[in-house]
Amino acid sequence: MTIVIRRTLMLPVVMLLMMMPTSHADELNGWQQGATLNRIKSFVAAVTDRQSPDFVPPEQRVAVIDNNGTLWAEQPASPQLLFALHQAQLMVKDNPELISQPVFKAANDNNLALLREQGIEGLLQLFIATHVGLPIVEFDARVNRWIVEAKNPLSKRLHTDMTYVPMMQLLAYLRQHDFDIWLVTSGSAGFVRAWSERVYGIPPDRVIASELKTEYRVLNGRPSLIHMPEVGFINTAGNKAVAINERIGRRPILAIGNADDDIAMLQWTAAGDGRRLAMLIHHTDGEREWAYNKSKYASSLERGLQLAEQSGWLVVDMKADWRQVFSWQ
Amino acid sequence: MTIVIRRTLMLPVVMLLMMMPTSHADELNGWQQGATLNRIKSFVAAVTDRQSPDFVPPEQRVAVIDNNGTLWAEQPASPQLLFALHQAQLMVKDNPELISQPVFKAANDNNLALLREQGIEGLLQLFIATHVGLPIVEFDARVNRWIVEAKNPLSKRLHTDMTYVPMMQLLAYLRQHDFDIWLVTSGSAGFVRAWSERVYGIPPDRVIASELKTEYRVLNGRPSLIHMPEVGFINTAGNKAVAINERIGRRPILAIGNADDDIAMLQWTAAGDGRRLAMLIHHTDGEREWAYNKSKYASSLERGLQLAEQSGWLVVDMKADWRQVFSWQ
Structure with missing residues (x-):
């Protein structure tokens, strides 16, 4: 567990920690007990245990996580x-x-x-x-x-209430184990950064996103960054691996996506030395969420499922593996 | 001071801290006493004092610092x-x-x-x-x-011994005061990241640099990032401000450069609300280092000096303001 402490605040924080229980039995209670949860826990245990041959020092515990369809719902549209x-x-x-x-x-x-x-x-x-x-x-x-007011047109819930409980718990669990969490999204940086820290606890510099072409100009004496009406970088597919390398400069040990668009990110992560975990969230729950594999414009997941089988990636079956999907259910 | 602590290591670390002196009288002793050092210290004091109207929370204490000619020598060439x-x-x-x-x-x-x-x-x-x-x-x-073996052709010293003592001290001082330090360089990411953590304590994800165009490909079953023989992004001038926004997503409160190439970075930083510090390192010391303003290919500093005067940027006179330049002098 990494705790950032200002020295003046140290003593009260230490006291608080000493009062905290050392186990967090309920921290992943949105997940069903079973093989999927066990595999996640055994990966985290292996890379965080100093006695383990798979131990990874905290500064190298890089996790890259997709947004739409992985952390929050993307139906009927992102x-x-x-x-x-x-x-x-x-x-x-x-x-x-x-x-x-x-x-x-x-x-x-x-x-x-x-x-x-x-x-x-x-x-x-x-x-x-x-x-x-x-x-x-x-x-x-x-x-x-x-x-703060827009609602999903199907569920009539706020978009920020359309985040997946098990994934929010997983973010907290990874943070408790000193993972450095990066959001890797096809969305635009300006849109995602406006709320990612509040909703996910992911600060602006941990958001890797698509970008409009931007220019620096001094307008009427005022230094300004101007978005051009032109795409600068589209953070999808192979570009996700490129951006991960350019921005982080270290290969992740954990990657989570939900679509064929995330294949390169998972492959790039899994191909590193040492223990790695590549995960796909599979939308199988037509009752609590939506069941879909193919989609013309949203995320398709077809080749990813084949590769997962060949490569031993972990496929999370939302219907079977999640006790709860949304907080209001 | 921010300390990252693993819980299991907490007690020994707390004990160690209690033994540490709370003042670091010699930490900036490569700087001459005087107006320049005072201005740096009073800026840091103002943004870190919770009672100050200029207080900035740690997560927003973003510092952006150029490399060539700012942290290490760039003569006779970078x-x-x-x-x-x-x-x-x-x-x-x-x-x-x-x-x-x-x-x-x-x-x-x-x-x-x-x-x-x-x-x-x-x-x-x-x-x-x-x-x-x-x-x-x-x-x-x-x-x-x-x-590890290449030497500056003029001084015959290792390049990593051509770092400026006062600037290495300043990096440590800023870290002690919870600044989040980013290296913003025209150099290429691959070159700079190979040694930036060892030499400056700046990890790969805090290096904002130029990039070759890069593509993701699976070659013989092996996921690979391939540099194309084409420039992807040149991190100079206005692009430094663009990259700072894209990568950090927050406006810095401190910017340090040494050349006209750093003007946009300093302007963008200085134009934010609240207290800011924009600094230029001026190469005035022909004996201990090199005295130069104009250079056809290395950093020129001409317009920057005019703007510094108009805008109240801090110009560091290497000859007058630094007691020591290199560690071996």
């Missing part, structure tokens, strides 16, 4: 896409002529099917139009205003 | 350029016909003047040729073999 829809609707209010563009028409009608018919190009057009043109600080505030 | 020369010489041994190319001819003759005549394009050609084609792990090993 929250960032729903945020983009909302922003597009505000734009249409101000500029009704925008509706002549199919992407804005689809967004304005909350018509996800029509939006997806516009293809990746259409989605990128929507993202860029709704994410560009604001100073970073104002964009953050806009995301935060939205996220 | 160590990375000298490394590239060395690698080029090894390549010429294996492939003598390479010498027909002016860049390799200049490198083989250790002729920096001739090399610089090839312009930025020629330098990039040399960097790419000497930095591409090896798996990352082998490249690290190659850098480490070189850096």
